[in-house]
Amino acid sequence: MARLLEHQGKALFKQKGIPIPEGRLVGSVAEARTVADELGFPVAIKAQVLSGRRGKAGGILFADDEDSLLKGIKELLGKEIQGSAVDRLLVEEKEEVQREWYMAVTADPSTRQPVGIFSSRGGVDIEQTAESEPASIVTAPIDISEGLHHYDAMDLLRQVGDLDSRQMLVLANVFTRLYQVYREYDCKLAEINPLALVEQGAIALDARVDIDDDAASRQTTLDIDFAEEAGDRAATLLEIAAATIDEHDHRGTVHFVQTDLDASYARGSGMVPVGLDAIGAGTGLTIMDELVPLGYYPINFCDTSGNPVGSKFYRITKVILAQPQIEGYLFVSCVSSQQLDNAARGVIKAFKELYPGTAGQPNIPCIVLFRGGWDDVAVDLFREHGISEGRWIKVLGRDTMERELAEIFDSLYRDWKRETGGL
């Protein structure tokens, strides 16, 4: 999923005729001064980061005059919000809000069609509203072959109960345009929260637009450079590095995401951070289920599937081992139809390059497990290259189950810690 920043989403809204506040993107105090001259006061200053809880994290400020504007700009620029550095701010006119609503079009996996969602409680997380006031949320499926007509939107809004006819007309107009954004830009989610009632009508005060990553290649106007799922934050440089592995080569895929950026969750929970590469996402989850009770937490998730070429395994192994916090590494295949000797060669080449002093034998506890096509060849390759003889690596074959693997890793880690004291 490629999530757009607020200003990018609002640009799409504007293009489709959804009213947005007048605003400018700034990256310095000088630029902010110029914008203030154009817009006047009061203004909102909004950090352009992907975090969904930006407001609660102090990423949105208001300014009534130039002094408070400059103070706000200085406070926000360079600030870190949930792991994302703020280097751009959206300065826009502050609206006199009479009422706030929630409006969205998203994909409903259960019905495999888009769904329109509206709530009379805007400005708060829709998940929170669903818990506290579920009756305030109304939804309607959208027939993708028909689209969302004005009368469909009116039907949906009629369920809300406390909208007057003028408001319904205005909101239905916004709804049909939001659906146009959703369809034209291959969205998974097009959301306005809050959608504000102001004197002139309705206006989108925020924008969340998530593009389906499978469609990112045809959305050439959106300047999407990273389409992997990174959650409520911008992609890290390591994730971007991993994403480039598939960029020019579609022979197999590599999906990598850092689940615990600085290993603070792992360490804070009393667990040992480890790196993980799984062939098969399900295998990745299963091995996590076995590792966590023993006190080991994979700080990345990685799935290398679709029979990737050996060079992809080489590159992703280097990416995983580049995480400085890890005190162990696991490569685990499911019972795979992939050609595992190719995987083995990729890992071996990476190990030999990263551990030249020991001819590829690692200095942290490592487990590699091959189960499936050419697994015997893969195991042999590690032996032939002398890596299996390493003190801190175990190369396992098809008879090993996930729990056994986790226990072997646990034993290896304890020995390593006892004998070396760790790193």
Add this chain to the structure above:
Amino acid sequence: MEVLEFEIRSGGTIRIDLEKCETCETKACVKHCNTQGMGQILELKDGVPALKYTPEEVKRGACTEDLGCELECELRGNHAIVITLPLPELDEYLRDLSEKPTYLRGQ
């Protein structure tokens, strides 16, 4: 023609030092490429490895990048092959890293 160098699909190069190949007794790279490798792009020509296909065809994906030629050459040949697989964003990440990765510690 002391060096055979060609580009591969994922971005990178394979460089074969043919002078070393002249004295190689096994030609393990060619054997691997034609027996275990899926691409089968190498052949022996005048006693040294050569491409069966044009460099353009190889770059388009004829080479399946199993890395076997390099590793077999290390094991059974004359250490004549170097496969370079750049990942510039990883280099950039490592440059900015304040804490060393574990593989750089204690070696």
